[in-house]
Amino acid sequence: MHSHVQTISGGYEAAVVILLFMALLAYSFAGIFTSRAYKPWPLYRYGLWMIGIVCVGLTLVGPLATFAHTNFVGHMISHLFLGMLAPLCLALSAPMTLLLRTLDVHVARRVTRVLKSRPLQFFTNPVTASVLNIGGLYLLYMTDLYSLMHQSILLYVLIHLHVFLAGYLFTISLIYVDVTSHRYSYIYRSLVLIAALAGHKILAKIIYVSPPNGVPTGEAEAGAMWMYYGGDLVDLLLIIILCYQWYIATSPRALATRDNV
Secondary structure, three states: OHHHHHHHOOHHHHHHHHHHHHHHHHHHHHHHHHOOOOOOOOHHHHHHHHHHHHHHHHHHOOHHHHHHHHOHHHHHHHHHHHHHHHHHHHHHOOHHHHHHHHOOHHHHHHHHHHHOOHHHHHHOOHHHHHHHHHHHHHHHHOOOHHHHOOOOHHHHHHHHHHHHHHHHHHHHHHOOOOOOOOOOOHHHHHHHHHHHHHHHHHHHHHHHHOOOOOOOHHHHHHHHHHHHHHHHHHHHHHHHHHHHHHHHHHOHHHHHHHHHO
């Protein structure tokens, strides 16, 4: 495991830093540029994008990333940043809306058609997104994948990419802040969220009593506690946002506005 850390610490980390810095600059430039033609892009969304990018960076480069290679607790903290907090912050920054504001009208219409395509509707269905997100974690921790990813750079990158993308899909399938291909009912999304939260907690308990291959018992117990209680904090934010959106959508003022349209 230590040799793997040394192997990826050079060009890999430099590439990650460059890509994340470019993403930060591109978002900021797009927000400033489009504010000349449209309403000013909200300042809090710049902040959310920055926090999301920083969360991704912390899990892939630097001390936390190194700690995650050698200790399961560090890995689990990275999982919370990469698979839960970063996707939430990035989703709330509405990157697709900003992208459509930036593109030419004809190109934006093509992108919109892609967003409304059946494959994307399938992957953004809350059930599909939940299976990819929670199911992927079960596959990671209940098979040899966790130990194998520390022996292969390619597998390491693919698993971390999956954790992030699955977390992002899961987030945007439940809360609608950005452009979405299909809107599902609040009841449907709430039920899926409850099932996903239960699945996440059950997995944490399984890890606590039956650690992944190669993980010491003490590290597994501490990591499972991070997964269980740390995940609660991000899940609580998801619940609050979903309930707030539900309340706003069903408030008397919103219903009156809808009836008068």
